Each structure stands twice: as C-alpha cells, then as structure tokens.
Amino acid sequence: MDLDLRKVRYFTAVAEQLHFGRAAESLHIAQPVLSRQVRALEKDLDATLLERDSHGVTLTPAGRQLLDDARQLLAAADATRRRVRRAARGPRRLVVGFRAGVVVTRALRVFGAAHPGVEVHARRVEWDDQERLILDGTVDLAYVRRPIDERGLTLVPLYTEERVAMLPAHHRLAGKQDLALADLAGERRLRYADPLPGDLPIRTVEEKFECVAGGAGITLVPTSVAEQYSRPDITYVPVRDAEPDQVFLAWAASRRAPLITDFARVARQV
Incomplete structure (x- = not known):
C-alpha cells in the first residue's frame, strides 16, 4: 500500500x-x-x-x-x-541567493536586461542554510562559499578571493601591512563550522563583527566582506599564506530550467 x-x-x-x-x-x-x-x-x-x-x-x-x-x-x-x-506557471520569476560579501548586482542587471519579462530577486543565505534553500526551491540558485554539502547540487566555480584577518582595532597586530598564519597562532578563532577546541562557533557575519569588536576572538574573511563592511572598532589585515576563499554558483541537480542555465552563463561572464 x-x-x-x-x-x-x-x-x-x-x-x-x-x-x-x-x-x-x-x-x-x-x-x-x-x-x-x-x-x-x-x-x-x-x-x-x-x-x-x-x-x-x-x-x-x-x-x-x-x-x-x-x-x-x-x-x-x-x-x-x-x-x-x-514550472507550471512558467519562467516568470528567478530568486538568486548570495552569501555575505558577494555582489550580485551586475549579474542581476545583465540577466534582467536579457529577460525583461522575468522578475529577478536576490536573497541572502547563510552557511548553514545555503544548501537547504536551494534544494527546497526557496531560491533557484545561489552564490555559495565553503563549507558546502555538495549532495544533490550542481556546482560551478566562479572565482577566488584572498582572505584577510578581522581584528579589533586595538589588537596587537592591528596596523601591520600583512600577516602570516603563524602570527595568529594562539588567538581564539571564530568559526562557522567544525570549530576546534577553544574556538567560538558563530552563524552570521554580523555575529563576527560583534564578537571581534568585543575582543572575543578573531577570524578570517574574504576581501569582499572587508570591502563592504567597515566599522571604526574593527580593522582588516591581509594574511599572505591564508587559503583563498572560493565562490561557487550552485543549483539543484534535478532542476531543468533554462533560466538557471542562462543566469549561470551570465554569472560566469561578469
């Protein structure tokens, strides 16, 4: 039955x-x-x-x-x-997810100009819901960062970014021209996923700001986050040997939508 x-x-x-x-x-x-x-x-x-x-x-x-x-x-x-x-309603709307720091404005404009009959919306996603929102159809596709659970997703690498240390303005390393990871040894780190003993787990970039500014710890962020978010009580210093951050475009592997294919093409171009 x-x-x-x-x-x-x-x-x-x-x-x-x-x-x-x-x-x-x-x-x-x-x-x-x-x-x-x-x-x-x-x-x-x-x-x-x-x-x-x-x-x-x-x-x-x-x-x-x-x-x-x-x-x-x-x-x-x-x-x-x-x-x-x-699918029954037809291609009249596309929702594009994005992680903090990722600028999607140009891709949305280029795509919108080529598809004037389609409503295009952007929605912020977080590291712990980016896969779920794609797979359940809340967003049609999204700009995502690692860590990523790749099951059920199609992933297209778009670009990499250097990462910088986010430090409180009064930190002993603030004002340095650049740093190495060894310079940060012993510092309490803020991490989204898989925190190590002594690390502080967090969920959003806003939590990073508050924790760093309050002296609870330090973290590494992509350069785009540093460019978009500035506060007088926080400073950023390049970390020359940090692993670059990779940005991907992701959508459900089961989706068969021409608009997703078209947007992916635009995203790779811009």
Whole structure:
C-alpha cells in the first residue's frame, strides 16, 4: 500500500506535540478525525506508532523512526510541489541567493536586461542554510562559499578571493601591512563550522563583527566582506599564506530550467 502523505502529516503533528488536542487545533480538524487517521496509518504500516494512556501520548520505537523519516519525506514533497507549480506557471520569476560579501548586482542587471519579462530577486543565505534553500526551491540558485554539502547540487566555480584577518582595532597586530598564519597562532578563532577546541562557533557575519569588536576572538574573511563592511572598532589585515576563499554558483541537480542555465552563463561572464 502506498504511504498516504496526509496521514503522515497528521501523525507528525501529534508526534511533535505529543497531544491530540493541540495537534488537531493546529491542523484545523476535529480531534476524533485526527485520531482515526493516525489509527488508519498504524493499520497501513502494521505498526503501533503511539502509546496512549491517562498520562498522555508517547512515541513507540516505530513512531520515533517514522517521525525521523516523515520530516524529510514531507519536506521533499513540499519542495516537489513548489518546483512543479513554478514550472507550471512558467519562467516568470528567478530568486538568486548570495552569501555575505558577494555582489550580485551586475549579474542581476545583465540577466534582467536579457529577460525583461522575468522578475529577478536576490536573497541572502547563510552557511548553514545555503544548501537547504536551494534544494527546497526557496531560491533557484545561489552564490555559495565553503563549507558546502555538495549532495544533490550542481556546482560551478566562479572565482577566488584572498582572505584577510578581522581584528579589533586595538589588537596587537592591528596596523601591520600583512600577516602570516603563524602570527595568529594562539588567538581564539571564530568559526562557522567544525570549530576546534577553544574556538567560538558563530552563524552570521554580523555575529563576527560583534564578537571581534568585543575582543572575543578573531577570524578570517574574504576581501569582499572587508570591502563592504567597515566599522571604526574593527580593522582588516591581509594574511599572505591564508587559503583563498572560493565562490561557487550552485543549483539543484534535478532542476531543468533554462533560466538557471542562462543566469549561470551570465554569472560566469561578469
């Protein structure tokens, strides 16, 4: 028997809230209807998903497994629905994601001039949601930086940038003409992903500014970030042996949209 996504969605609401009444209210259906649908799903799967008693609702091992799988299943179904609807409406809109520091203005203008009937929008993405926003159809394609989970994506390298140290204005190395990585040994580092012991994990470039200015640590950023963001309490110093930052254009490998191909061509040209 095929899995009924509506029943799965109903089960997920109960499993996340562990309360039939609140789940029914969030789904805008009657509680008895919700209960029947969940029992029908259990019958379909030949598995008990929820234990119900006077103390409330708990998940069985089978229920926990289904909840883990259901979240991915429902997200994939929603993404498929958005992509199909967009394809049915025709090529009237393109959303381009970009990371902090990446300037997309010229590419948008060149593309827009060649496609006057298409609405083109830019949306900021972060390191920890850049892949998700591409794969779920929120953005059609995006300028991304490493670290990148490449699964399900088509990646086109565009350019590299040198990286500079972001330091508080009063730092002992502020004012130097340039630095080597060895000069930064022992400094507490701010990192987006995979922080080492003693590093400070952060999410956005704005958090970098506040942490660096406050003396919590230092970090390396692409030169484009340094060019776009300036503050009197922060200074930038080139790091001559830092690994360059690579900017890619990325889109879902499953997408078959001529507009994406056209934009990618423009992005490589400009």
